[in-house]
Amino acid sequence: MGTTMQITIIGAGNMGGAIAKGLFQHKKDFDSLKICLADVSQEKLEKSSSYCDHIFTDNVEAVANADIIIIAVKPWLVEIVLEEINASLNPDRHILVSIAAGITLESINRKLQYVFPVYRLIPNTAIALGESMTLIASQNTTDEQDIMISSLMEKLGKVMFIPETLMSAATSLTSCGIAYALRYVRAATEGGVEMGFSPMQAQQMIAQTLIGAATLLLDDSAHAEVEIDKVTTPGGLTIKGLNAMEEAGFTRAVIAGLKASR
Template sequence: MRRELKSVGIIGAGKIGGSLLSRLAEGGEYDLGVSDVHRDRLARFAERYGVFTTTSNDELAERSEIVIIAVKPWDVPVVLSEVYSAFHADGRAAVSVAAGVTIEDISRRLPNGTPVVRVMPNVCAAIGLGSAVITANPSGRAVLPDVMRIFESVGDVIELPERLFDAATALHGSGPAYVALFADALIQAGVREGIPRDIARRLVSQTVQGTAVLLKEKSPHQVRDEVMTPGGTTAAAFAAMEKSGFVAAIYDGIGAATERARRLAE
C-alpha cells in the first residue's frame, strides 16, 4: 500500500524557497504547496511541477503539516500573524529559514507549544550543493528528522546550537559571495598579468571547483602544503597576501557579518 505523502507548504518562492520546492517536486516524496505574492512565480511552479499554489499564506498553512517560512527577516512577523490560526491544529510545525530571527521570536508569535525548527541554508541549494545548519525548540525535536530530510534534498545539513547560528550565517550563508569575490579578484589579477579574461575565468572556475572537491577529502592545511614548496611561487604569493592583511580581512568580514546577522530581525 502506498504511504500517504507528508504535506509541505513553502511560503516564499524566491531563491531558497524556490530551489527547495524544485528539488522536492523532482523527488515526488511530498504533497507540496507554495504561496507567494508574485503570481507569475506561482504560475511557473504550477505549470512545471503541478504543485498547489496560492497567494494566501493562511490557506497554504491550513493544508500543510510542515510550513516552511522562506521570506526576508523583516517579513516574518507579518507572515506569522497571517498563519497563526492554522497552528492551533496539533502537530503542525513551523520551519524558518530567515536569518537573525530566533526560535524565541517565532514561538512567541505562534500558539504555545508549536513545534518550531530553524534552518540556515545558503544559495548553493539552487544546484543541490548547499549547506544548512538546523536546530529546534523542545516540541520541534519530534519533527527535526523530517525537516533534516527535506533540506538534505538541496545539500548537507548539520545540527548546531542556536547560539552559533549568527556566526554560521556569516560563515556559510554569506560564504558563496566571499568565494565569488575571491574568484573575481583572481580573474582580475590574471588579466593584469596578461591572461585573456575568458581564459582567466575558465582557469579560476576550474581551480575553485577542483579545490572544493579536494577539501571534501583533505584539510585546508593539507591542500595548502601539497601546493606550496619552500621558496616557490605559492610561498611568495602567501607572503605578499599576508603582508596585505588577507587573513585579517577575512576575520574582520566574518565578524561584521555575524554582528549584522544578530541585528537583522530588530
Template sequence: MPKIAFIGAGRMASAMVKGLIRSQACQPQDITVISGADSTASDLARATGVRVAASPEELCAQANAVVLACKPQQFLQLDQRYPALTQGKCVLSILAGTRIATLSQFFSSARNVARAMPNTPGAVGQGITALCSASPLVKADQAMVSAILSGLGEIVELPESMFDAVTAVSGSGPGFFFEFVAAYEAAAVSLGFSPAQAQRLVRQTFAGSLSLLQSSSETPDELRNQVTSPGGTTKAGLDVMSSQQFRKLILNTLQAAKNRSEELGK
C-alpha cells in the same frame, strides 16, 4: 506522505520543493504554496505540479508542516490569521536573522518552531543549512524537516547561539568566495590573459583544488606545503599574503559579518 505548506515560493522555496519531489519524500499534490503579490507561486506550480493556495486557510488546512520562506521584511506583513492556522503544526523558518523567540511569539500555538540558515548554493542542491529548534524535534518532525531541507544540500544541527557565527561563515560565505574569485580573475587579466582565459584557468584551478582537498585526508596546510618549495613561485606569492596579513583579513571579514548579524537580530 507528509503534506507541506510553503509561505513564499521564491528561489529557496523552489529549491526545497524540487528537492522534496526529486527525493520522492512528497508527491507534488502534497505540497501547497502561496506567494505575495507577484506570480512566483503560480510559476512554481507550473514548473512542478504543486498546488497554489488561494488563502492562508487553504494553505494550512491539510499541512503537517508550514515552511516560512518569504523575506525577513515580508514576515512583518504576514497575514495575521497564520498564528491560529498553524496551531499544532510544525513551523520551519528559513528567514535570515529572525530568531526563534520572535518566530515563537508569532506562531504562538505551533507544535514546534524550527529555524534554518541555508546558503545560496542551496539553489543548486549544494548548500549547507544550519538547523535549530525551540524544543527538540520529535522523530517524525525531524524526518519531515530533513526531507524539506535536504533539497538544499547538507544539514548541520547547531544551537541558536551559534547562528550569528554560522550566518557569517556559511550564510555570507558564498559572497566572500565570489569576491575572492572575482579578484583572482581580475588579477589574471592584469597578467595578460583574456577574460575568457582567466575565467577558465581560475575556475578550474579552484574547482580542482577543492576536489583534491575533499578527496584527500590531508589538511589545507599540508596540501599548501606540497606546492610550496623554498625559493619557489608559490612561496613568493604566499610571502605577500602573509606580509599583508591575509589570515587577519579573513578573520576580520567573518567577525564583521557576525557582528552585523547580531545587530540585525536585535
C-alpha cells in the same frame, strides 16, 4: 502525519522558489511528497508552478493540509504571516520552519497560540543548484522530526545542526561566505587578465580550481593546511605567492570581514 506528506512553502521568492524546485526534483526519493507554494504575487507563483504540486495566494488555505510549513519571506514579514496563519495551526500536526535571517525560534513561538516544533534554517544561494550549506537550529522538536528535516534538506546540499547562539556566526561563514568566495574569484580573475588571459578563461580556471580545492576537503576530510602543504615546495612559486598574500593582509582581511558580518 498522513500517508502523503505535504510541505507548504510561504514565499515564492528566490530562496522559497529554490527550495520548492529542489524538493520537487527529489520527490521520487520519498514515499509520498506533495510540494505546495504560496505567495501574494500571482506572477511569482506562475514562474514556479512547474516545480510544485499546487499554488496558493491565500496562506491560510495553503497551510490547511500541510505537515511542514516553510516560511520563506523577508524577516519583517514573518510576524504578519504568523498572525495570519496562527488560528489554522495545530501543534500535533504542523512543524514550522523559518529561513528568515535574525528571527529567533523563541520569537516565532511567542507569536503563536500553542508551542510548536520549530526549525530555523540558514541556507545559501547555492541551494538553487542543490549545493547549499544549510545550518539548522531547533526548538521543541523530536529526534524523528530532526531526521526528517535533515533528510529533506540534504537533497539541497550539506546540512549541519548547530546551537542557535551560533547562527549569526554561521551566516558569516556560509551565507555571506558565498559573496566572499566570489570576491576572491573576481580578484583572481583580474589578476589572470593582467597575466594575459581573457576574463572568461581566467574565471573558468579559478572556478574549477575552487571546486577541486573544496572537493579535496569534503571527500577526504583533510585539513586545509595539509592540502596547502602538498602544493607548497621549499623555494617554490606557491609559497612566494602565499607569503605575498599574507604581507598584503589576506588572512587578516578575511577574518575581519567574517567578524564584521556577524
